[in-house]
Amino acid sequence: MRGCWLTLLAGLALFQGKPELGWAQMPSGGDGAQVHAAEDASQSSVGNLVTGTVLDPSGSAIAYAKVVLTGTDGQPFAETTTDAMGAFRIEGAPSGSYVLNVQAKGFQDFRRDLILKKKASPAIRIVLSIAAEKQVVNVNADQAVPVVSTEVSENQNANTIDRAALDRLPVFDQDYIATLSRFLDDNAVGTNGITLVVNGVEANGPGVTKSAIQEVRINQNPYSALFSRPGRARLEIITKGGSSDFHGNATVMFRDAVFDATNKFAITKPAERRQYYEGSLSGPLGHSKKTTFLLSFDEDLDDLQAVVNTIGPEGPINDNVPAPLRHFFGSGRVFHDFANGDQFWIGYSYERQTNQNQNVGGIVLREAGYNTKGQEHEINVSYRHLFSPRLINQLRFLVGHFDRPITSNNEHFQTVVAGTFVGGGAQADSKRTEYHFDGTDIVSYVSGKHAINFGIDVPDISRRGEDDFTNQAGTYTFPSLADYEAGKPSTVLVHRGHGHLVFLEKVLSGFVEDNVRLRPNFSFSAGVRYYWQNYFHDITNNFAPRFGFAFAPSKDSKTVIRGGAGLFFDRSGPRPIADLLHFDGVHLLRFVINSPPFPVTPADLEGVPSSVVTLDPRARIPYTVQYSAGIERQVTPKSTLSATYVGSRGIKMFRSVDANAPLPPLFGPRPVSNLGQDRQIQSDGYQKSNALELTFRGSPTKFLTGQVQYTFSKTYNNTSGVTFFPANSYDPSADWALSDNDRRHKFDLLGSAQVRRLLVLGVALSLYAGKPVNVTTGRDDNHDGITNDRLAGVARNTMPGPGLINLDFSVAHDFLLSKAPDHAKTFTLSLNSFNVLNHPNYVTYVGVMASPSFGRPVQAQPPRRFQMDMQFKF
Numbered sequence: 001m002r003g004c005w006l007t008l009l010a011g012l013a014l015f016q017g018k019p020e021l022g023w024a025q026m027p028s029g030g031d032g033a034q035v036h037a038a039e040d041a042s043q044s045s046v047g048n049l050v051t052g053t054v055l056d057p058s059g060s061a062i063a064y065a066k067v068v069l070t071g072t073d074g075q076p077f078a079e080t081t082t083d084a085m086g087a088f089r090i091e092g093a094p095s096g097s098y099v100l101n102v103q104a105k106g107f108q109d110f111r112r113d114l115i116l117k118k119k120a121s122p123a124i125r126i127v128l129s130i131a132a133e134k135q136v137v138n139v140n141a142d143q144a145v146p147v148v149s150t151e152v153s154e155n156q157n158a159n160t161i162d163r164a165a166l167d168r169l170p171v172f173d174q175d176y177i178a179t180l181s182r183f184l185d186d187n188a189v190g191t192n193g194i195t196l197v198v199n200g201v202e203a204n205g206p207g208v209t210k211s212a213i214q215e216v217r218i219n220q221n222p223y224s225a226l227f228s229r230p231g232r233a234r235l236e237i238i239t240k241g242g243s244s245d246f247h248g249n250a251t252v253m254f255r256d257a258v259f260d261a262t263n264k265f266a267i268t269k270p271a272e273r274r275q276y277y278e279g280s281l282s283g284p285l286g287h288s289k290k291t292t293f294l295l296s297f298d299e300d301l302d303d304l305q306a307v308v309n310t311i312g313p314e315g316p317i318n319d320n321v322p323a324p325l326r327h328f329f330g331s332g333r334v335f336h337d338f339a340n341g342d343q344f345w346i347g348y349s350y351e352r353q354t355n356q357n358q359n360v361g362g363i364v365l366r367e368a369g370y371n372t373k374g375q376e377h378e379i380n381v382s383y384r385h386l387f388s389p390r391l392i393n394q395l396r397f398l399v400g401h402f403d404r405p406i407t408s409n410n411e412h413f414q415t416v417v418a419g420t421f422v423g424g425g426a427q428a429d430s431k432r433t434e435y436h437f438d439g440t441d442i443v444s445y446v447s448g449k450h451a452i453n454f455g456i457d458v459p460d461i462s463r464r465g466e467d468d469f470t471n472q473a474g475t476y477t478f479p480s481l482a483d484y485e486a487g488k489p490s491t492v493l494v495h496r497g498h499g500h501l502v503f504l505e506k507v508l509s510g511f512v513e514d515n516v517r518l519r520p521n522f523s524f525s526a527g528v529r530y531y532w533q534n535y536f537h538d539i540t541n542n543f544a545p546r547f548g549f550a551f552a553p554s555k556d557s558k559t560v561i562r563g564g565a566g567l568f569f570d571r572s573g574p575r576p577i578a579d580l581l582h583f584d585g586v587h588l589l590r591f592v593i594n595s596p597p598f599p600v601t602p603a604d605l606e607g608v609p610s611s612v613v614t615l616d617p618r619a620r621i622p623y624t625v626q627y628s629a630g631i632e633r634q635v636t637p638k639s640t641l642s643a644t645y646v647g648s649r650g651i652k653m654f655r656s657v658d659a660n661a662p663l664p665p666l667f668g669p670r671p672v673s674n675l676g677q678d679r680q681i682q683s684d685g686y687q688k689s690n691a692l693e694l695t696f697r698g699s700p701t702k703f704l705t706g707q708v709q710y711t712f713s714k715t716y717n718n719t720s721g722v723t724f725f726p727a728n729s730y731d732p733s734a735d736w737a738l739s740d741n742d743r744r745h746k747f748d749l750l751g752s753a754q755v756r757r758l759l760v761l762g763v764a765l766s767l768y769a770g771k772p773v774n775v776t777t778g779r780d781d782n783h784d785g786i787t788n789d790r791l792a793g794v795a796r797n798t799m800p801g802p803g804l805i806n807l808d809f810s811v812a813h814d815f816l817l818s819k820a821p822d823h824a825k826t827f828t829l830s831l832n833s834f835n836v837l838n839h840p841n842y843v844t845y846v847g848v849m850a851s852p853s854f855g856r857p858v859q860a861q862p863p864r865r866f867q868m869d870m871q872f873k874f
Contacts, residue, residue: 048091048092048093048094048095048116049089049090049091049093050069050089050090050091050093050100050114050116050124051087051088051089051090051123051124052067052087052088052123052124052125052126053082053086053087053088053123053124053125053126053214054067054082054086054087054088054102054104054110054126054128055086055125055126055127055128055238056107056127056128056384056392061082061086061087061214061240061241062082062086062104062107062128065081065082065086065088065102065103065104065107065128066079066081066102066103066104067079067080067081067082067088067090067100067101067102068100068101068102068103069090069093069098069099069100069101069114070098070099070100070101071096071097071098071099072096072097072098072099077090077093077098078090078091078092078093086241087243093116094116095116095117096115096116097113097114097115097116098113098114098115098116099111099112099113099114100112100113100114100124102126102128104128104341107128107129107389108128108129110126110128112124112126123162123164125162129446129451147634147638147639147640147697147698148552148558148559148560148632148633148634148640149550149560150517150520150521150522150523150550150551150552150560151523151550152221152515152523152524152525152548152549152550152562152564153220153221153224153515153525154550155219155220155221155222155550155562155630155632155642156560156632156640156642156695156697157219157630157632157642157644157693157695157709158217158218158219158220158221158222158231159180159183159217159218159219159707159709160215160216160217160218160220161176161180161215161216161217161750162214162215163213163214163215163240165750165752166210166213166216167828167871168752168760168762168810168812169750169751169752169762169764169810170762170763170764170808170809170810170832170833170834171832172808172832172834172865172867173253173255173274173276173300173302173867174210174251174253174276174278174298174869176210176213176216177196177206177216177235179750179764180216180218180235181194181235182748182766183218183219183232183709183748184218184232184233184235185230185232185233185691186741186743187648187687187689187715187739187741187742188229188230188232188233188624188626188648189229189233190229190233190570190571191570191571191572191573191576191622191654191721191722192570192571192572192573193573194233194234194235195227195228195229195233195234195235196234196235196237197227197234197235197236197237198236198237198239199237199238199239199380199382199396200226200394200396200440200442201380201396201397201398201438201439201440202228202438202457202459202460203398203438204376204378204400204402204436205351205376205378206237206239207239207331207347207349207378207380207398208239208240208280208294208296208331208333208349209278209279209280209296209297209298209329209331210251210278210298211249211251211278211279211280211296212239212240212280212294212296212331213237213238213239213240214238214239214240215237215238216235216236216237216238217235217236217237217238218231218232218234218235218236219231219232220236221548222548222564222566222626222628223525223546223547223548223564223565223566223626224513224525224527224546224548225453225511225512225513225527225528225529225544225546225566226442226453226457226511226513228457228459228509228529228531228568228569228571229568230566230568230624230626230648233568240280240282240294241282241292241294241333241335241345242282242283242284242291242292242293242294242333242334242335242345243282243283243284243292243294244283244284244289244292245283245284246281246282246283246284246874247281247282247283247873247874248279248280248281248282248872248873248874249278249279249280249281249871249872249873250278250279250871250872251276251277251278251279251869251870251871251872252275252276252277252869252870252871253274253275253276253277253278253867253868253869253870254274254275254276254867254868255272255273255274255865255866255867255868256272256273256274257269257270257271257272257273257865259865259866260272260863260864260865260866261835261838261863261864261865262863263307263860263862263863264840264842264860264863265307265309265318265858265859265860266307266309266318266320267318268320270305270307270320271303271305271320272303272304272305273303274300274301274302274303274304274867275300275301275302276298276299276300276301276302277298277299278296278297278298278299279296279297279298280294280295280296280297281294281295281296282294282295285334290336290337290338290339291334291335291336291337292334292335292336293332293333293334293335294332294333294335294347295330295331295332295333296329296330296331297328297329297330297331298327298328298329299327299328300325300326300327300328301326302324302325302326302327303322303324304322304323304324304325305320305321305322305323306320306321306323306357306360306361306369307319307320307321307361307362307859307860308320308321308360308361308362308363308364308365308366309362309363309858309859310362310363310365310420310421310853310858311420311421311481311852311853312420312421312423312481313481313484313485317365317421319365319366321357321360321361321366321369322356322357323355323356323357323358323360323369324354324355324356325353325354325355325356326353326354327351327352327353327354328350328351328352328353329349329350329351330349330350330351331347331348331349331350332347332348332349333345333346333347333348333380334346334347340386341386342383342384342385342386343382343383343384344382344383344384345380345381345382346379346380346381346382347379347380347381348377348378348379348380349376349377349378349380350375350376350377350378351375351376351378352373352374352375352376353372353373353374353375354371354372354373354374355371355372355373356369356371357369357370357371357409358370358371358372359426359428361859362843362858362859363419363420363421363422363846363853363858363859364421364422365421365422365423366409367409367410367412367423367424367425368409368414368422368423368424368425368426369408369409369426370406370407370408370409370426370428370429371406371407371409372404372405372406372407373404373405374402374403374404374405375402375403375404376400376401376402376403377400377401378398378399378400378401379398379399379400380396380397380398381395381396381397381398382394382395382396383395383396390445390446390447391443391444391445392443392444393441393442393443393444394441394442394444395439395440395441396439396440396441397437397438397439397440397458398437398438398439399435399436399437400434400435400436401433401434401435401436402432402433402434402436403431403432403433403434404431404432404433405430405431405432406428406429406430406431406432407429408425408426408427408428408429409425409426410424410425411425411472411473412424412425412473413425413427413473413474413475413476413599414426414427414471414473414474414475414476415475415476415478415484416475416476416477416478417478417480417481417483417484418477418478418479418480418776418778418787418848418850418851419778419846419847419848419849419850419851419853419854420480420481420848420850420851420852420853424476425473427470427471427472427473427474427475428470429469429470429472430466430467430468430469430470430499431465431467431469432464432465432466432467433464433465434462434463434464434465435462435463436460436461436462436463437458437460437461437462438458438459438460438461439457439458440455440456440457440458441455441456442454442455443455449516449517449518450514450515450516451514451515451516452512452513452514452515453511453512453513453515453527454510454511454512454513455510455511456508456509456510456511457508457509457510457511458507458508458509459507459509459571460505460506460507461504461505461506461507461508462504462505462574463502463503463504464502464503464504464505464574464578465500465501465502466501466502466503466574466578466582467499467500467501468495468499468501468578468582468588469495469499470495471493471494471495472494472495472496473494474492474493474494474599474600475492475493475494476489476491476492476596476598476599477489477490477491477492477493477780477787478490479777479778479779479780479787479850480778480850480851481852487598488595488598489595489596489598490594490595490779490780490787491592491593491594491595491596491780491785491786491787492591492592492593492596492598492600493590493591493592493785494590494591494593494600494605495588495589495590495591496588496589496591496605497587497588497589498587498588499582499587499588501578501581501582501587501588503535503577503578503581504534505533505534505535505574505577506532506533506534507531507532507533507571508531508532508533509529509530509531509532510529510530511527511528511529511530512527512528513525513526513527513528513546514526514527520555521551521552521553521554521555521557522549522550522551522552523549523550524547524548524549524550525546525547525548525549525564526545526546526547527545527546527547528543528544528545528546529543529544529546529569530542530543530544531543531544531569531621533571533572533621535572535577535580536572536615536619536620536621537615537617537619537620539620539621542569542621542623544566544567544568544569544623545566545567546564546565546566546567547564547565547566548562548563548564548565548566549562549563549564550562558633558634559631559632559633559634560631560632561629561630561631561632562629562630562631562632562644563627563628563629563630564627564628565625565626565627565628566625566626566627567623567624567625568623568624568625568626569621569622569623570621570622570623570624570653570654571621572621572654572722575722576654576681576722579613579679579681580613580614580615580681582613583611583612583613583679584612584613585610585612589610590610590611590612590613590676590677591605591608591610591611591676592611592676592677592785593608593785594780594783594785608676609673609674609675609676610675610676611675611676611677611678611679611785612675612676612677612678612679613679613680613681614659614678614679614680614681615680615681616680616681616682616683616684618682618683618684619681619682619683620652620683621652621683622650622651622652622653622654622683622685623650623651623652624648624649624650624651624687625648625649625651626646626647626648627646627647627648628644628645628646628647629644629645630642630643630644630645630693631643631644635700636698636699636700636701638698638699638700638705639696639697639698639699639700639705640696640697640698641694641695641696642693642694642695642697643692643693643694644692644693644695645690645691645692645693646689646690646691646692646693647689647690647691648687648688648689649686649687649688649689650685650686650687650688650689650717651686652683652684652685653683653684653685653686653687653717653719654681654682654683654685654719654721654722655681655682655683655684655685655718655719655720655721655722655724655725655726655732656679656680656681656682656722656723656724656725657679657680657682657725657726657729657732658677658678658679658680658725658729658784658785658786659678659679659680659729660672660675660676660677660678661677661729661730661782661783661784662782662783662784663730664728664730664782667781667782667783668783676785677784677785679725681722684732685717685718685719685724685732686717686718686719686736687715687716687717687718687719687739688715688716688717689713689714689715689716689739690713690714690715691711691712691713691714692711692712692713693709693710693711694709694710694711695707695708695709696708696709705751705753706749706750706751706763707749707750707751708747708748708749709747709748709749710745710746710747710748711743711745711746711747712744712745713742713743713744713746714738714742714744715738715739715741715742716736716737716738716739716742717736717737717739718732718733718735718736718737719732719735720739720740725784725786725788727776727788727789727790727796728782729784734795734796735796736796737772737795737796737797737798738772738796738797739772739797740771740772740774740797741771742771742772742797743768743769743770743771744769745767745768745769746767746768746769747765747766747767747768748764748765748766749763749764749765749766750763750764751763752810758813759811759812759813760810760811760812760813760814760830761809761810761811762808762809762810762811762812762832763807763808763809763810764806764807764808765806765807765808766804766805766806766807767803767804767805767806768803768804769803770800770801770802770803770804771801771844772797772798772799772800772801773797773798773799773800773801773844773845773847774788774790774796774797774798774799774847775790775791775794775798775799775847775849776788776789776790776847776848776849777789777790777791777848777849777850778848778849778850778851779850791849799845799847799855801844801845802841802842802843802844802845802857804839804841804861805837805839805841806834806835806837806839806841806861807835807836807837808832808833808834808835808836809832809833809836810830810831810832810833811830811831811832812828812829812830812831812869813828813829813830814826814827814828815827815828815829818874824873824874825872825873825874826872826873826874827870827871827872828869828870828871828872828873829868829869829870830868830869830870830871831866831867831868831869832866832867832868832869833864833865833866833867834862834864834865834866834867835861835862835863835864835865836864837864838863838864840857840860840861840863841860841861842857842859842860842861843857843859843860843861844857844859845857846858
């Protein structure tokens with residue numbers, strides 16, 4: 001840890017010497033705020049350059065908005081309009097004080113004071129409200145400008161990264177979603193995983209490539225009724241639109257293991273190599289600049305290798321296994337802006353990806369891997385209509401088709417020696433197909449002090465095909481190496497019967513929300529969201545109220561007190577539904593046999609009762625109650641510090657129990673003799689979480705700027721999700737312990753800085769405490785077919801896991817190829833180093849007591865790696 005901080009301080013020392021800053025998140029003030037323009041590398045040949053983007057409340061670009069820069073004498077200096085991407089540019093303004101005014105039909109006027117000093121100001125992000133005047137906390141013109149705001153949606157513990165920041169940060173393999181996911185909370189993520197929201201619609205992917213992303217947000221307006229999940233369980237992406245002039249971006253990325261360190265557990269360095277090509281192009285269609293287009297694509301050739309590190313019957317096993325990935329994505333969109341302010345766009349995207357030797361590494365041998373090949377077609381449609389200056393409607397939806405077969409490397413039965421190795425075949429053969437529809441329709445209405453949003457949201461209506469051919473040859477589990485050598489498995493799982501399945505999954509929602517500004521220094525929002533899902537008893541009374549507020553003690557205060565609470569329903573996703581329909585005792589038969597012969601023959605299955613998956617009659621959709629309170633303080637003219645307490649309670653959470661488990665203490669025959677394991681999906685789990693978040697955003701001095709977040713938290717629960725079984729199905733409460741995802745301490749930093757006009761430095765630092773490890777015996781002493789038994793008196797998750805120390809750096813230089821104001825061309829060369837300290841960052845420790853590796857790591861995160869990026873923009 002000490003070495004990590006010394007390295008960070010050494011890196012920060014490089015910032016000295018009048019660096020010019022361009023960090024990942026520059027907080028923006030409200031209307032009437034005064035902006036002091038920092039020094040910036042980009043400037044016009046004469047005077048200052050003012051640039052920015054104008055958006056509507058949903059994050060969509062506002063085209064043809066009128067932008068006027070006025071001097072203090074009231075005389076206009078320059079006037080322009082935004083392009084189809086909402087961008088504007090004003091050149092040649094002498095240093096001094098100005099007023100920036102923005103007007104657009106159907107939206108309130110915007111006004112901001114500017115002070116330009118010698119060079120161009122940073123790009124300004126302007127969000128126009130509709131219908132009513134937006135009141136803000138006023139400050140005197142000679143005072144520092146508060147970045148804090150009494151808008152409920154402007155919480156300072158959010159994480160927002162714009163287009164420019166994405167180009168300046170060290171992003172491994174151009175995977176910005178993974179880079180930003182560090183700010184998510186694993187304990188807040190639902191059963192169906194992270195919720196990805198693209199342009200207001202839940203989606204499987206962003207729909208465009210990296211250079212076509214305008215902004216990424218996490219935890220923005222966490223209690224909004226417009227979203228299904230809390231702020232730290234969702235990732236919001238705003239994509240670019242078309243442009244009235246031709247603009248493009250081309251990126252080439254290269255990485256080779258010859259420049260990298262060696263994985264902690266690899267005897268020889270894995271021969272990895274990656275080539276990545278990405279680009280986007282936008283411009284007008286025809287002579288009219290009101291119809292524009294956006295094209296984007298990427299091609300990924302990634303020759304990865306997985307490191308196997310374990311112990312077999314004949315001793316240590318160490319193997320570098322090729323795991324190549326091939327990925328292609330292409331999309332095209334057409335936009336049209338109508339004279340009345342309406343906007344329509346439609347787009348198509350295609351994606352395909354192949355992966356080989358998946359799930360290999362650590363204790364999983366090469367032979368137990370599988371291959372995947374997936375493709376997806378998707379059509380996106382958006383239409384924004386202005387009924388009046390006070391009423392706007394935004395309709396967005398997508399339709400798509402997804403196809404993903406999985407093929408095991410071989411058809412041999414799978415062998416699992418608990419905590420030691422996994423060999424044989426993967427027994428993972430399956431095929432998933434999907435025809436899906438997602439959409440939302442939002443109506444926004446403003447009257448007086450009220451801004452009301454209401455509408456319907458369809459997170460998913462899907463026709464799903466789930467073809468399950470897994471475990472046809474069986475999966476044998478052995479408690480130890482000695483049992484494996486003796487041919488004595490504790491259990492075997494075998495599937496027989498009809499694995500083809502088609503079903504319709506439906507998830508529907510509705511919402512209404514009112515944002516009210518009672519006074520200039522106090523606003524609040526109140527709303528409710530309705531949720532309905534089929535297959536889980538079709539419960540119709542799932543109403544989720546939400547509330548938030550922001551209060552400043554006085555009209556010129558630099559302090560804002562903020563809080564809120566909300567109820568958020570979970571979503572099962574397709575996997576539990578497929579299990580319920582597959583394993584009903586009729587279609588796909590599931591056999592779980594304790595102490596079976598090895599290997600099992602078809603004759604051995606005769607007379608064995610099949611196992612089933614059932615739904616508890618009392619089950620309902622789980623929900624989370626989250627609440628928070630915090631204080632935000634303007635600490636310098638351009639930075640804020642916030643402290644926020646966040647509490648949450650997971651209620652009626654999913655888990656599974658064996659409702660036909662052998663009775664204690666003898667654990668003899670099952671109570672229902674003609675039935676095997678009865679995996680009953682219940683909603684009786686509970687989770688309790690408390691956290692303190694400290695967040696710094698902005699620039700305390702011109703030498704140091706960034707976004708830093710530290711979280712101190714503790715989370716307890718008695719379930720880890722819908723597939724979790726307690727050690728004793730008759731006493732699930734005994735599994736109350738630290739959550740599998742509990743991290744007591746979590747520190748993250750993201751940012752970039754320009755030094756002496758020569759180099760742009762990017763930094764990403766993560767310091768995490770470890771997640772706990774569950775200690776089990778590896779045996780099935782209670783004969784329920786599940787090898788998660790613990791010693792008497794040993795609680796779940798008692799072993800501290802390994803922490804994480806990761807420091808990434810990037811160094812870039814911009815070569816200006818053209819100084820023409822409207823046709824600038826820039827080539828950027830950047831060198832990136834990931835895990836600079838080459839810390840091993842173990843994945844976890846082996847928790848099976850019978851394993852020879854008990855209490856030790858067998859797998860590590862990647863070592864130090866280097867990456868070169870080349871980018872051309874025009």
